[in-house]
Amino acid sequence: MDVNRLLEGFLGSGGGQKRPASGKSGGLPDGLLGGAAAGGLAALLLGSKKGRKLGGKALKIGGMAVVGGLAYKAYSDWQAKKTSGTEAEPLNLPKPPADSGFDVENDHDAGGEDFRLALMKAMIAAAKSDGHIDQEEHARIHEQIGNLGLGSAEKSALFDYFAAPADPVAVARLARTTEQRAEIYLASALSIDPDTPEEQQYLESLAGALQMPEGLRGHLDLEAQAARRQAAG
Template identity: 40%
Template sequence: MNASRILEQIMKQAGSGRQGSGQSGGGLDVQGMVDSLSSQLGGGARKSGQGSGVDVKSLLGGGALGLLVGSKRGRKLGGKAIKYGAIAGVGMLAWKAWQNSRGGDQADTVREGHAMEQLQGDAREQRSLELLQAVIMAARADGHIDDRERALITEQIDGLGADAELHGWVQRQFEAPLDAEALARQADSPQAAREMYLVSVAVVDDQNPMERAWLDQLGGALGLDDGMRQELERQALGG
């Protein structure tokens, strides 16, 4: 599979989305952008109010990530912005959260594992799969990804260069049970666990009871104590 390449592109897009949104209140007009993308993918040359065509690459800023969580955000919250920074800097922020929880103590760093951005080869591929799985499961936590949204997400991921194996893997994630324990078993180090929780925080609405419950289940399954979870959530919010 080429999961690491896909995740790297999503992280780059998330970085662009963070700058575009400014991470301010009000967020993005997500539903409108999803509808525009749906029209264009269906062959319609839908135009904007200024008479220009829809640029698929610029939609949502976060690209596939935006599509993964965007339509449900638009439906519930009028376009609440995704926490792009937590996706774009997942390894660094998770590591910073761990350091903060220890008061800056650097002991036991080998046992903690490496940050996503430090990994290479098979290790980076495996971590990428773990994080992509966490994102998909978090986006599914409220049960509102329909067939149209699945098709759009698949189109975006394929557009990023997903090979047939990764394509099949993504489809299986849509069908798999929402099982926090099974997801947590994919984490191969404490650092991986923190990163999985952090990306999950980035795509859920913690004011939604079902999504908050998913975060709580996942945090427990990953073995993260309350203080660590709070610090990761603070980092996701740019704190």
Template identity: 40%
Template sequence: MNAQRILSQLMRQAGDGRRGGLDVQGLLGGLTSGAGGKAGGQGGGRLGSALGGGALGVLLGSKRGRKLGGKALKYGAIAGVGALAWRAWQNARASSGGEAHEGTPLDDLQGEPLERRSLVLLQAMIMAARADGHVDERERALLTEQIDAIGADDELHAWVERQLSAPLDALALARQADSSQAAREIYLASVAVIDDDNPMERAWLDQLASGLSLDEDMKRSLEREALAAGEGSDHEEQW
């Protein structure tokens, strides 16, 4: 599979959006303006110019009438998920000395370890998008189409299809974390997609945090990083 390529495209588009290079609200509007699930429809022009953003748009919530603000605010965290997760650990554990084996940030991985981490982060984002139970058939088709458009091979295409139909299991997802750093990245990628005001999505995050063995301090630190990344702040605000 080529999960690393797909994740890097999504991260690049998220970074462009955080810097103002991608019209997030306009893109999401295009997804709901009558595209009919086809990239060549009314919304297809916008998607064609920002394919990674199109996939992110579906993950953030493309159904007409759904609340998009909270998700759109935080999705910039996807752009720097490895570094932000590491900084969250530093902020939360500075006084305690941290754990013995923290693991390697996404940005420092290569080869097969990078491919495995990329795949689990993609899975985390897809599962988070499904957590409220409202990803319909049109959105599933559009997400698959957009991931294909940014370079998914046949194996990854089939994998995405399975993820869109598989039972939601936060503990099974959590078991794929091979280190504390991976656990933080999985949670942060999920936070970027979740709407905090939706009880079902918040429950998913809580289950995932429990499975990942993240304590309340770490959860808060990661969620602060997600919000600060979305707002483009310097991370110095106090909660």
């Protein structure tokens, strides 16, 4: 399976490409550019009929690599006992060091798969948790999957991810390190705006299943909030 091609279909053109950490494009470092291009299933999944979900907008701007950058910042602040979410442009954070445990492009989940697939599964599960994706929207998502020009393996994977229930315990099992637990939680928090009881309960259940160190979740939530603010413009 071509993971980069699959991610491009999910986030939009460029969503799965590995980019250098230096240089800028459109105000964002190339390493965080990710899904800035229009299109991709995220445009359907991370939106809603109300046009909300600013966290989803942040993901569409930043792509997968932004998860690692934000999670690394939150984790570093937690270790140093500093306040998180105070930076003016959280979506412009530099790429984490390769040996930091937050290099999402070169990491693997508990099942040995490319860790970016675990993040995609986490995003999809979180976005489905409030039940806003109705039968009509499911049909639109399936239609777009068929129109992405993906191979059979990539299409099959997407169909499976969308068909899976929003199970926070199953999502938590994808992590094998504390750093990955932080990334999975942050990706999930960015996929929703936790303003409904269903979304809030999902994040509570996910945090409990991930068993993160005490206090880390608060730093991750602050970084997610800061990303939403920047996405709101």
